[in-house]
Amino acid sequence: MDLKEYYRSSAVQARMAEFMGGPTIDQATCYFIARCRDYDHPEFAAAQPMQLSLFLENDMEICRSLWDRHSLILHLDVEYVNFDFPAEPYLDPVRAYDIQQPVYEAIIDFLRRFDIHPLHLLSGRGHHFVWRISRYCSAFDNMAHITRLPRQLETMYAAPLEPLGESIDPTLAAAFEGLGLVMEYVARSVQHESAVYCSLPVQFVDLSTAPQQRGRETVAVDITEYGDPLYTRVIRVPFSAYLKPWRNGTLHHEIPPMFAVPSAGGDRKEDIAALRDAGRAAELAQRTHTEIPDASNQMEALIEAYIRSDLARFHAWFYLPDHEPKSRWPETYDRFRPDQPEIRHILDHPNDLLLKPDCIRKVVVALCRQGWHPRHIAGLIRSKYERDYGWLSKWFNYDAGKRADFYTRLFAGSIALGGDVGPDFENVAMARQVLSFSV
16 A cells, blocks of 8 residues: 555544544644645745645644644654664654653553553554643633733744734733643653663753664653743644654654554554554554543543652742843853863854754753753853854744743753753762752
8 A cells, every 4th residue: 555545545534633622624723734844845934724625635644733613632752762763763663662661651550549540652663642621621721820921921822823924812922831831840750760671771862872772872761841832832743654764854764654553452563563654554544533532520630740759849940040131241141261272162052052952951050060051051052043143044933032941941950859851960960969959
């Protein structure tokens, strides 16, 4: 079965519509669909759900927006990552999934404590867990009051957004900000509970590690989608083709086509067989469902657990100061010249070094060690993002302040709370001693 025949399956199309929020595509609640990080075909960057047939006819990968009319969508992504041999999970998928098993079990166990049962999907490199809360419940209101929305984000969300020219409601925008803090709590809990059982390092982002069994490999509990505005992020639709390894040039071997599929709840090898065979995937579409589970009531307890946590106290401390205003950058951030040559090189060449988590981590560790408050480290990074270093249109779609806050908060939080911050343990330990936040 080729991809065109596969995409003509009525069951495949029905499962896609379910995931987009409606029994049929014309009732979808997602704001838009898109190809997955497509830079070569910008005409398909964002389209109305009713244009799904155009994507199918062109054999494309299909994602839906996190932005939804009725719900706040929650998504947790787990992936095997290999910096030296990127094709590794595609050539030996059973091993890649076996390595992730402790992380998978930790996620399921953690969510079940709150009676949350997400939709579980598999794709080329790992797992996806998806659930939702209604925009008309108390959990949504609580999420919106966890943190305040920065002024620059208020302005971005209020502007007409593609493809429908609609803006994002301030309450939904605030709830998405709060969601990022709660999902960090989930990810840190999962990392803590799974790291001792996992044969590879468990990270929040793609941080390079020391060589393991097959090169520099790690497991990422990826929450980076919460580091960007809501309207910029998408998640892969179940039963979409998975073309990532061919699209980014990491795969030059003959392997079967791949698809994003829901777990059938049985043997893992059967799940892997379904995601690597069009016929099996199409057959699975006939006997499964992909509606995103509603966990509105259950999320109240999870939000409360976050609010009582040490991480919430760290977040409150992190956001106490604001970034220095732009008018003061010439006399504050611009005057800073670090003593360490490596840190100075990163700050002098932010495009593209300050887009790499490893480099941001080094800056955060070095400046925490010097006594900087993490929010001002984020302000320094933001000042680099918002200066002319050849960024072109990048910071018109994304928000420099939010991105800088997100990565700095992750790494500084790991320093403060004793989490894994990657290599360079001596510097991390010294930064932890200097950091003024204490549990």
